[in-house]
Amino acid sequence: PVVVVDFGAQYAQLIARRVRELHVYSEIVAHTVTAAELRARGARAVILSGGPKSVYVAGAPTIDPEIFAMGLPILGICYGAQLMALALGGRVERTEVGEYGRTAIRQTSTAGMLLAELPDSFASWMSHQDTIMAPPAGALVTATTEQSVVASFEDAEQRRYGVQFHPEVSHGEFGREVLHNFLFRAAKLEPKWTNFSIIEESITQIRSQVGERNVLCALSGGVDSTVAAVLTHEAVGDQLTCVFVDTGLLREGEADQVVSLFSSQFHIKLVVIDAASQFLSSLAGVLDPELKRKTIGNLFIRTFEEAARDIDAGGFLVQGTLYPDVIESGSGSAALIKSHHNVGGLPDDMSFALVEPLRFLFKDEVRAIGVELGIPEEMVWRQPFPGPGLAVRIVGEVTEEAVGRVRAADRIVREEVVRAGLARSMWQYFAVLAPSLRSVGVSGDERTYDAPIIVRCVDSDDAMTADWARIPYEILDTIAHRIVGEVDGVNRVVYDITSKPPGTIEWE
Ligand code: XMP
Helix, strand or coil: CEEEEECCCCHHHHHHHHHHHCCCCEEEEECCCCHHHHHHHCCCEEEECCCCCCCCCCCCCCCCHHHHHCCCCEEEECHHHHHHHHHCCCEEEEEEEEEEEEEEEEECCCCCCCCCCCCCEEEEEEEEEEEEEECCCCCEEEEECCCCCCCEEEECCCCEEEECCCCCCCCCCCHHHHHHHHHHHHCCCCCCCCHHHHHHHHHHHHHHHHCCCCEEEEECCCHHHHHHHHHHHHHHHHHEEEEEEECCCCCCCHHHHHHHHHHHHCCCEEEEEECHHHHHHHHCCCCCHHHHHHHHHHHHHHHHHHHHHHHCCCCEEECCCCHHHHECCCCCCCCCECCCCCCCCCCCCCCCEEECCCCCCCHHHHHHHHHHCCCCHHHHCCCCCCCCHHHHHECCCCCHHHHHHHHHHHHHHHHHHHHCCCHHHCCEEEEEECCCCCEEEEECCEEEEEEEEEEEEEECCCCCCEEECCCCHHHHHHHHHHHHHHCCCEEEEEECCCCECCCCCCCC
């Protein structure tokens, strides 16, 4: 792989994704990685990421100096380039004026590879206060800007390359070409990481892990468990049994969709457990959100365990863990990988070994191979949906009536968002019901006294922060009219204009 060494900025994941988009496999490691570990990983090239610190301060993250002597092609980006300069006989200084954002860069030599075939001048993306005053000994300065004496350097003989700008950020020009030049001209790698190769490798890997044993998979209806299950089925066929617990708290049509996809389309052994009435009765009288989650989580585990016992899985459990959950990024950590359980809290005492076919993949790769495997686009691009389902979208007690209402409203929101072509541009869009909050309305000549539906649409990159989506008034208007007209017991629709923080995305 191309190994991206993480110096604690949020850029490392982006770098790895960009490299993979150029069809070269890439992994992220902490900066404490040693030369021996890189060798053991089979590193073919190294990229040193940006970072938040100054390279010359005490305690600034550094790197095993032996890595520079391995003869591997190395590209330093921002902090990474400064670190190379400092470690290899160059000079880095604090400047009065930093460079932030689009910054004109000018090539000063045509002898290099990194900027080959790019215009003499282009707009790079910068974010730095420190500046490289002198490149590593023996390296050629290949570009400058008004503030940066050394905007890029290279030493072809030692295979060392550095850029002060961020080629991984899409706001700058020619970033992709710079990475392309590094991977294919300088490091002479081949673009072999494709959807096809990902699928092939995963299948081989699953087969060798599982052998003749049986495998169990809990489906949630979400994209990760769906792709993980289909991939596992490609590998081991009927050794796989999928279990789908219908909690009765799913969106309209969701259970049917899972059944038709898995049974009819892929002919995967599927056990559907209709546990709706158990879930409803255990939620009776439960008002506290945390207690709701716990109640649902526990019942889910019990239901799943029972099914698992019947099936006698014989040892393996599929999980849709993704690479971002696996990377132990940032500084100082010796363990490169932490184990992460993301199935709604399966008990520790279940004696399953895990099959995690997505643990080296980013979400966009999972979607791409999902499409490649023949999973319908609408499933692959599904919005996130919380494990406890519609229960956390009912503010108050979960009753059959309330579930029916919030489900109907949710369908309307989804239909109108899809109709308006906004589905892919928003992170989530859904309805929340507040059954105990009632307001006076008028319908025909009748006075009504009913509950409101809250419509919640948010933009987000990772659900850590979010902003309410500025969706067109006309669409909100259609949604409001339809909900009041079509959903029983609802006489008012409000739009949630709270960002996260201080709000959360869900209401409970
Ligand atoms: P909040 O409401 O915390 O949600 O801003 C952040 C993201 O996580 C989803 N979410 C959950 N997902 N189990 C899940 O699998 C849960 O209990 C859960 N609660 C919230 C939520 O939909 C949003 O995308």
